[in-house]
Amino acid sequence: MNGEHYAVVCVECGTRSADDGLITSCRGCADASLLRTDYRAAALPVSAGASGIFRYREWLPVAREIPGSSLPSVHRCQNLGAALGLTDLWVAFNGYWPERGSHLVSGTFKELEAFTVLARTPEDAGVMVVASAGNTAASFALAADQVDLPCVLVVPDRALPDLGVIDALHGIGRRVRIVAVKGGTYNDAIAYSQGLLAADPVFFPEGGVRNVARRDGLAVVMLAGYEAMGRLPDYYVQAVGSGTGAVAAHEASRRIAAQPGGGSVPRMLLCQNSEFAPLHRLWRHWEATGGAVAAGPGDGGAAGQRGTAGQEDVHAPELVNAAPPFAVRGGVRDILADSAGDVLVADGAAARAAGALFEETEGIDIEPAAAVAVACLREAVAAGRVPRDARVLLNITGGGRRRTRELAGRHGPEPDAWLVGTAGEPAATAAMVLDSLAL
Template sequence: MQLNEHHSRASKYYLACVDCDWQCDAEFRLRCPACRGALSPQFNPKNAEPQKASEPELTYFDFLPITSRRFLDPGISLPTPCRPAAALGAEIGLPNLWLKDESRQPTGTTKDRLASVVLAVFREFGIKEWVASSTGNSSTALARAVRRDPSMRAHFFCGRDFVDAHRFGTSDRISLTIVDGSYADASREARTFAEESGLVWEGGFFNWARREGLKLAYLEAFDAMARQPDVVVQAISSGMGMMAAHKGAAEYLAAGRITSMPRFLMVQQDTCAPMAEAWREGRGELTESDVIDRPTGLARAILLGDGRATYPYMRDIARTSGGGIVSVTQAELAAARRLIREREGAEVCHAAAATIAALRTEAAAGRVTADQVVLANLTGRSRP
């Protein structure tokens, strides 16, 4: 989609539907009114350049849908290392393996990146009070960011099985409502509460500001790597992070900072793998029969039992990039987590370890080869 003259005059960016030709000037809108598709900020990446700065959002400000640096709150997220993993790579047959270690973020996961950009976008559009839900990591990161801004107020919802993953205290500005049910149940109640209270629903996957924040991990990684990656691997629940990675790569390709799109490999765990199963069966969508009401598994951060709304985007990314969506067993998750600790000294969560579990299997099957440069995003650590 080309940047038209009207939008280029109106703002730094505009919003365009990923699924159809609908577009609008910059505003906080979650879904396309024409087809209900996901919206994505569009700008001309040929005019964008990374800058020398200590804050990721300032380094990549040209690539963000934020019109002024004053909307950013310093210290919400940090740049994190991306380094070769020779010992681990040798163990799994991929000597050109690189690890992006997002466990170094302040709350321990890559979700600090989305918190920074979401709050900046909210400030830009004058949003002061809003409602969100998550399995823990996103809400923990968002709550930390809200705590630093006395003008903000947030209402978080979570399923009862995920209460202990929400690591923040409540106050008159930060509330947590516990729902008897799954993450999907909590999200439904949160949306209802937002509508009945006249508050903004933060949006989860369909909040494009989230994805814009998460893509910064990949821009950092591309800039740090000696060679651009042939394969990019991340664990998914809704697939928000992988959609962010794909957009970041597309923008870097358009900007001439990489020369080709990598393959995108997505990973779920066998106890909660509706997307991996649909991909393996060649299906274009998920149905009611694919929904898992109360998913369980070691990788709690990716326990999303209802992926119907977002699977088509993951399928398209896998299909167009020559990648795929795979699942790994609980035993493979545990073994990969130990291997990362023993070979690289990194203490990551099971969701992060899913990348190495999948790569080990893919390498053994010859679907990822020793000559390929592989980037695994370790999205976080386990919190005590």
């Protein structure tokens, strides 16, 4: 079992259990509900001597510490705030910006979840399968170098250059294997990973939003924000695909708000590409029908804009998820309703302009998804949906990659990978993976 400093609890029925490091659902409620962690420490604990994310170890579901993690940089953004018309804007920068104290070599906040998930998972669990648009894979490739757990990363082939940067700067874990879907989307990577999981019982899924370590690792953004600001923000703004990071931030806010003097949970403003916005459609449908949910397989439903049409014609492909966890108990719908939140959208032109504005005012490049969030916030302030004197925490989910590519000396050399087609045979790939791992 993992440490005795927490238990896992079903959001729907309240069933509590010890954590074996792998559990992702309640036996009774199954996929209808998420699990959450319940920590013994009632107030936010800070381990000043610990490195990286393990500064908050007592609010992380981990069995051990893994060296090499980094925290986001949280700072007041006066220049960007003035440009947006905000007097109290704070940014949680997740990326490579050493001058600000952020050393996430992957250039993304997914690094927070990778270290937490690997610190929770038993090393004899089998072979972890991680489906990713690219950011999560880059983070696991980096973090897995510190553990002896074999991992298979399944990505669209366009993600290979950024994995190559990790290989050039840090080295990819010796027990990491990469499967790249030629011309594929994130959803193609998900589908292929499911084929690997079905091919041999030694493979097990990383778990996505259902993995409490993934969510609590991403929640470090809110913990660091609270520590830096001294209180919770009035608004929290983040670009989302599945919405896992936003669910994590809300859960952390609830924990903080429950402690003496913790304050109120912030309004959650989630941001998507206007061209492909399943969560926006689902939320608007839920509002318009007075709470009816059009949910189907994978929790996306008819209103979830399922399918692959238009998925690549967006500014931030990493935000494309055709089946987000909207209606599941404890999922996106619940956190939006609980926080009086909303889902906003921005098109590519607005996002490009917002990305340029951030670099002009703050002096660092940001990833396309983060630019979508800046664009949505800009439009929300202009429309009067966010008060100009509100304290806003903007999660810049990725940035500084221009620096890491320069340090690597090239724009991402491609690492060793198995290239497969969307109609390829996962069982054959699974056999090659296991043979290469000598399993």
